[in-house]
Amino acid sequence: MADKALITGGAGFIGNHVARLLLGKGWEIVCYDDLSVGKGSYVPDGAELIVGDIRDGEKLIGAMRGARHVYHLAARVSIRKAVDTFIDDAEVNTLGSLMVLKAARDTGVERFQYASSMAVYGTVEYSPQDEDHPINPTSPYGIAKFASERYILTMGEQWGIEPVICRYFNTYGPRQTPSPYVGVITIFCRKLFTGETPIIFGDGEQVRDFIHVGDIARGSVMALENAPAGSVINFGTGIGTSVNEVAKILSDIINPEIEAAHTDPVPGEPGDSIANPGRAGELIGWIAEKKLEDAIVDAIEWNRGELKI
């Protein structure tokens, strides 16, 4: 019988790519998602979709029975929106994580992997940031993500579940549900295709480490299969690109007549963030393979297709 993995947030952007790769390796996959953002159509053929909230403990336990691995990605993912909706953010991103962890304990799961974020680092003290960079989250989202990391590492080890933490940097690529808050590349693609002006918060010189979802999914599967228990691993390219540069690349390709405009910076957004991905190389032999200049076309073409342009 195939090994079973349950992926919370499996109908979401990163989750569906991870589900595809695991299915290809012969795993039985259950995607558990409330479809608040994710879409049933993103779940690959061959995976089972169970629609439910991660805070529904009984439903989770039912879905998790027989799973060897759990990959917990379900979350409210907006750093910016969480500043206003911090109670809801904490309910899903911290208490929800605890519900998933408890269900894993109650059903005898062996390995529990968690999708965390570069947002846990917050204030940037040096760059590129390795996993030992000081933790000083500047947003409710970053705080909730870090609290979940600590619960998972501490309780997981005590309960004999192998915990693994993946800290993702800014991920782009196909099948990211558009939202006004998340995913600058998806947001700018949509604006440019529909003839609107992309809006940059602040002067646009803030640097991000943009990583293709294909690299993220491949690294996540490698971690699920091979990372030592207790690992905390950055997933980024190690290359920084400013938001201004991204806006320029996109407008050059999609609509050179539109130039991005600027508005006030958003409080709580991290400063320049670039990953030091060295540990992923050492522990699991992973390195990002896709370059932004080339791979950004995947995001552009997917959005073009969705908009039927």
Ligand SMILES: NC(=O)c1ccc[n+]([C@@H]2O[C@H](COP(=O)([O-])OP(=O)(O)OC[C@H]3O[C@@H](n4cnc5c(N)ncnc54)[C@H](O)[C@@H]3O)[C@@H](O)[C@H]2O)c1
């Ligand atoms: N996309 C990025 O750049 C990025 C960067 C760092 C970390 N992450 C983390 O990676 C994970 C996946 O993010 P994503 O970009 O795929 O976002 P996403 O919004 O596409 O995926 C999250 C999924 O969780 C589901 N969900 C939300 N609340 C739920 C609930 N209460 N119960 C069940 N399902 C629920 C949503 O419907 C969605 O399908 C998240 O934990 C996020 O914090 C993402």
